[in-house]
Amino acid sequence: MLVTKDLTKKYQDFTAVDKLNLTVKDGAIFGFLGHNGAGKTTSLSMLTTLILPTSGSATIDGFDVVKDNLQVRNLLGYLPENVMLYGDLTARENLQFFGKLSKVKDVNKNIDEVLNMLNFTEWTDKKVKTFSKGMRQRIGIAQAILHKPKILFLDEPTSGLDPQGTKDIRNILLKINAEWGTTIFMNTHLLSEVTKICTDIGIISHGKLLVSESLSNLKENFKDAKSLEEIYFSIEGGVNNE
Amino acid sequence: MSPMLVVIKKEITDALKNKLFLIILGMLLLLTIVSVVLGSYQVKVSLDSYNQSISFLKSLGKTTFPAAPNLNPLSSSKSFVNYIGLLGALLAMVLGNASVVKEKRSGTLKLILSRQIFRDTFLNGKVIGNMILLFAITFVTSIITLVSVVVISSAPISSGDIVRMFLFFLMSFLYMTFFLVLGIFLAVLIPNGNKALLITVIIWLVISFILPQIGDTMDMDNQLPGGFFSSMGMNKADTQKVLDHFKFYETTRDGIEQMSPTKHYERVGFALLNIKPGFEQNTALEVLSIKWIDVLGLLAPSIILWLLAYMVFLKRENIYQE
Amino acid sequence: MKTKKTIFSVLFLLTLVFSFMQNGIQVFASEVPNITTNYEIVPGETTNARIALENTDTVSHTYTLSTGQLPEGFNGYFSLDGNVVNNITLDASQKNIIDFFIDVPLNTSVADMSIPLEIIRDDGVKESLSVSFTLNQDYALSISSNIQSLKAINGDSIMLEIGITNTGNKDLTDLSLQVDPPYKWIVENVDPANLTLKPGENSLYKLKVTIPSSGQAGQYPINISCTNSDVTSNSISIPVNVSTSVNYFWWITGIIGVLLIFTILYFKKHGRR
Incomplete structure (x- = not known):
């Protein structure tokens, strides 16, 4: 579904993403982990x-993100971090x-279907500025999946949410993945969520991809680690110590 | 519905919910109504005085009467030039700035640009949506003006006058479009929305007040009340001898004035409204063909800024950040 | 017999004078210095005739002043102490000198005319007086131009030819052209600078007028007349339709065109996003 090859982003002297080589399979839930400023959001923005990108390439379902950008956008849904939406609109x-x-056909029918899936029908005609963060995230996801995208990109989807909100989002994502087969690419630094939801993970640090594996393989490789947190710190810490 | 039409429609509905826009629009409409009613009333008073004089002369048995005064009902729109220069431009700048900045601040710019819409299409939708709004505003004010002139002044107004009036309002629309595009361009260029609006206002001040003022100040004859040359006791022949030595200066002075779209708007507006003498015998289209440089002075900067906005918006990476 | 005739003549005269005095108006011109009933007029100038009016009645009266029909182009009006008046009030036995001004048009074929002036007292009593005017044709000048209108572009110079004719009876010397162009237009090379014309003689003035490059497009009149110490000609107005140089159009369109091409290439290079 998603393949990157030496994907790089430089800002003058600073390299935000350095030769990212990543493969995400169809139907996977990919957790992209990294510290603040690691290059997660930049990678997501390129995808x-x-x-x-400054150099390198990325394709989604065979379409290049630069040359075939319109076709790529047709395939993807995107929820950025801290999206506010239009507060004065419902x-x-x-x-x-x-x-x-x-270009969703029969948009109202789709809206009803999606809001139903997200258990949000009660607040359909309320203004967004009256919503809590959790509710805004749900509407954010709704707009991202309205056109039933093949791949969903989420930037810190549970950031700032309470445990119930986090659980709701998690369940929604699992539902979307299960019912529609949507591939999910998720930036996060909540290791607990990764454990509960992701099938594959990647770890990025200072712009470089440290590891990209299925979660099961990773656990296999780090048998001695008691938690994903230990695995994460041993990978990231090991690189930082080098 | 095409993505551009979606953006256009949203732009119009957003503006109608923008409090600042509605306040400025209210002020503009109020000032227009007051000035055009007062102007029409003045024309009516002049017409009534003349008619009374004619009746009196007829009662004395006179058969030859003085010629009717040149009432020029279109002149009731003269103040509108100032209001558009001030409030109309401000309205357009606020619209232009808000149309981009609100998307950045609400985080929706990322959501929009990650959809099946090209950046240039998005920008077109913003510009066209706001242009439709500005056109509607000038159309409404033109109807208000026409009705006031006809109903209140009772002065005879020909079809040629009506065409002139509508063309004048078209020029007002082009003038406001320049400031709209300027507002959008600077909002795209400058990451901070408030800074962008401030710089837009500064440019407006320079264009609308400082450049024309420099032009007027550099005009030698404006240096003293009553005219510099008259005050020096110089007759026209002597004046001409002096001016003959200042041709380059005059060209520079004129060049500075030509950089101001406000000056172009004023020139073509006054010609269409017959406030500037010498165009009374021309049809409305003839006036535009004579004053083509002023029409171009309104159009060209808008087109140039629009193209620059395309390029900046296409290239800027941090467009999403406020 | 002779004595009887003299007595009858005196009595008749006295009767006439007495009946005249009973009307209460005395309008006379010859008994007061500087007042005459015959005036010389010059084309293009205003002539001042003077009449004396005396109220010989024992009460105050208001007198309405009017003229008969004037020839075409002539304008006549009464003035008292510098103010235009149509009537005058005189106390009993009061006398006043009234000016009668007549504006003479430049082009007139009237050589001699007699204008009746009528004075009507408030009780209807009328008196009239004729004032004669003789046209002084010594000094008369006429200018003309074949140009109906001109077209020019900002920054251009235009050449004008003005025909001039001495239509008077005497030589005219030191004639110079008075050109009133629009503001900032420069009049150059008036040829000849001065002219002398014999009666009936005509000549041609050539002049160059430069339009400033900063001038706005529109219609502007150039007003021209010719004058010397004795006479001023008629004034002619030549309308000049000034348009902006088309070079500006090409420059501006060129800039937009270059920018448009640059934008298209920019899109091609970076791709349409």
Whole structure:
């Protein structure tokens, strides 16, 4: 589904992402881990066609993110970190706008279906500015999946949420993955969530990809580790100590 | 519905919910109504005085009467030039700035640009949506003006006058479009939205007030009340001899004035409204063909800024950050 | 017999004078110095005739002043102490000198005319007086131009030819052209600078007028007349339609075109995003 080859992003003297080589299979839930400033958001921005890579390439379902950007956008859904949406519009109005932009046919029917899936029908006609963070995240996910994308990119989807909110989001993602077969690419630094939801993980540090493996393989390779946290620190710490 | 149309529609509905826009629009409409009603009333008073004089002369048995004064009902729109220069430009700048900055601040710019819409299409939608709004505003004010002039002034208004009036409002629309595009361009160029608006306002001040003022100040004859040359006791022949030595200076002075779209708007507006003498015998289209440089002075900067906005918006990586 | 005739003549005269005095108006011109009933007029100038009016009645009266029909182009009006008046109030036995001004048009075929002036007292009593005017054709000048209108571009110079004719009876010397161009237009090379014309003679002035490059497009008149110490000609107005140089259009369109091409190449290089 997603393949990157030496994907690099440089800002003048600073290398934000350094030769990222990544493969994400169809239907996977990929957790992209890393410390603050590691290059997660930059990588995500390149994959969602929002910024241009300095060098290297990335393809989604065979479409290049630079040359075939419009086709790539047709395949993806995106939820950035801390999205506010249009506060003065209702949930439905927000979704209608984004749905029409995504050329969704019968947008209202899709909105109803998605909101139903997210258990959000009660607040459809309320203004977004009255929503809590958890509710906004749910609407954020709704706009990202309205057009039933093949791959969903999420940047810190549970950031700032309470445990119930985190659990709700997790369940939604699992549902989307299970029912629609949507590949999920998720930036996060919540190791507990990765353990509960992801099938594959990648760890990035200072722009470099340290590891990209299925979770089961990783656990196999680090048999002595008691938790994913230990695995993470041993991989990241080992590199930082070198 | 095409993505551009979606953006256009949203732009219009957003503006109608923008409090600052509605306040400025309210002020503009109020000032327009007041000035055009007062202007029309003045024309009516002049017309009534003339008619009364004619009646009196007829009662004395006179058969030859003085010619009717040149009432020029279009002149009731003269103040509108100032209001558009001030409030109309401000309105357009606020619209332009808000149309981009609100997307950045709400985080929706990322959501939009990760969808099936090219950046240039998105920008087109923003510009066109706001242009539709500005067009609607100038259309409404033109109807208000026409109705006031016809109903209140009772002055005869020909079809040529009506065409002139509508063309004048078209020029007002082009003038506001320049500031709209300027607002959008600077909002795209400068990451901080407030800074972008501040710089837009500074540019407006320079264009609308400072450049024309420099042009006027550099005009030698404006140095003293009553005219520099008259005050020096110089007759026209002597004045000409002096001016003959300042041709380059005059070209420079004119060049500075030409850089101001406000000056172009004023020139073509006054010609269309017959406030500037010498165009009374021309049709409206003839006036535009004579004043083509001023029309171009309104169009060209907008087109140039629009193209620059494309390029900046295409290239900027940190467009999402506020 | 002779004595009887003299007595009858005196009595008749006295009767006439007495009946005249009973009307209460005395309008006379010859008994007061500087007042005459015959004036010389010059084309293009204003002539001042003077009449004396006396109220010989025992009460105050208001007198309305009017003229008969004037020839075409002539304008006549009464003035008292510098103010234009149509009537005057005189106390009993009061006398006043009234000015009668007549504006003479530049081009007139009227050589001699007699204008009746009518004075009507407030009780209807009328008196009239004729004032004669003779046209002084000594000094008369006429200018003309074949140009109906001109077209020019900002920054251009235009050449004008003005025909001039001495339509008077005397030589005209030191004639110079008075050109009133729009503001900032420069008049150059008026040829000849001065002219002398015999009666009936005509000549041609050539002049160059430069339009400033900063001038706005529009229609502007150039007003021209010719004058010397004795006479001023008619004034002609030549409208000049000034348009902006098309070079500006090409420059601006060129800049936009270059920018458009640059934008297209920019998109091609970076891809449409």
